[in-house]
Amino acid sequence: MEKLLEKIAIGIMVLAIASPVVIATTDTATVTATANVMSICGVEASPDIVFGNLVPGEVSGTATVTVTNDGLSNTDSTDVTVEGTTWSDGSHTMVVGQTEYDDEVVADWTALTASPVTIFEGLIQSLPNPNSKDIDFRVTIPGNQPVGLYSQTITFTLECNEIV
């Protein structure tokens, strides 16, 4: 029986060593484990959006951004969130929600927010890489918005779990 248990223990140890894990044991049975997890997903979004010249009250044309999961291995439950900052020209501001996006899943345009909102829920999975999706953006300039060179940053966040 003891030999059997020793073989099971050794087998699990081998499994643990085969995984990117280091296990140390002492005779006091204190166990320390370190997992070196490989990069399993990454996100690329491009290009930067240039809406060009607009006037107050005008709605821009559509700009398409491609979001790509360029991770190294298969993933699951991959969600992409998007958030933005307030538009600013250094002197004046324009609310973040003037920018709208259309992820081609929901038909209507959705106002961008300062807090992350999930788009492409579970859509980027089952690689092989690269796996990408397009998202359209547009901006509506409010009436009487002061003239200026305005910019905002848009952040895409990709959260994923590796398929094991």
Added chain:
Amino acid sequence: MTTRNSRVAIITLPVLAFFILFTVINAEQSHDQIITASTAIHPNATVYCEPRIVNLNSAGYLTCFIELEGADASDIDVSTVELSVKGKTGSVNAELSPTLIDDFNFNGISDLMVEFKISDISNNIFASFTTPAYFDFVLSGIAKGFDFSGIDVLYVIKPNAVKLVRYLRLDARDLGYGELNRLDGLDLTDHVATFNDFRGYFFLTSDSKLHGQSTFYFQGNVKTQQNLNFFGLKFSRKLTTPIRVLAFMDEMKDCFAFDQYVHCDGSGYLLIKPGKRVDLNHFTFEIKDGKAKIEGGEFFNDILSVTDIPITNIKIKYWT
């Protein structure tokens, strides 16, 4: 010792294995990618020009008003303002003087008034003019470092000289009184018109000199405020004050008629009773669609503006 380690392993290794599997399966990662969105917001320009019919034979000016959204009219660099016409080559720069910033259309937003020599428009843009038609007049310029442009659609003609034009408002009490928008600084809120009249004529003599005169008469009541000081106590009260106004154009500089359209630029004066005489260095009227618009002031309508005065009788005689 071996037995003891085996027992420890029996207890701890399943926990260790679960921990490893849990760590790997839930190897949640988060990656950010930031892009930049940018846009240049330029002023949105609304443009309105008079006369609405541009007579290329005119020795006068095309007066245009530029109203901006996103910037103020005072932000416009007048030296950058120019006029062009869609489908035509060439352009004309705005005259650097006179210019004026005022709320010419009474909508609460300041406008910039600029002028263009019609002779320049004729020579630079319509040198090959053949047929009267509507054209898109494009006014462009720079405000706060950002370019803008706006379009007004005007009818362009090159008519033969009209020898005699007469215009008359008949049955003045029954036709309505038009809109008295501005009168030498008076508060016209709740004003009441009881009578007005507009009539006049002009003709060309054989030596091409222009003669004629026009008069606008208004009678009604305006509200005025009277301030009282009674032993240190201050009061104010509104009074109904009867007024009579006579605007007289006695010098006609640039007048023409086309079909049932009449336009005239000149100068004159304004008599207000009670009040005083005020010179109108600029006095213009336009009859279009059976209604007259009269504007006068130092530069444009900064003293007098009346719109929508019904004109029932226009007689135009064409002699060649």
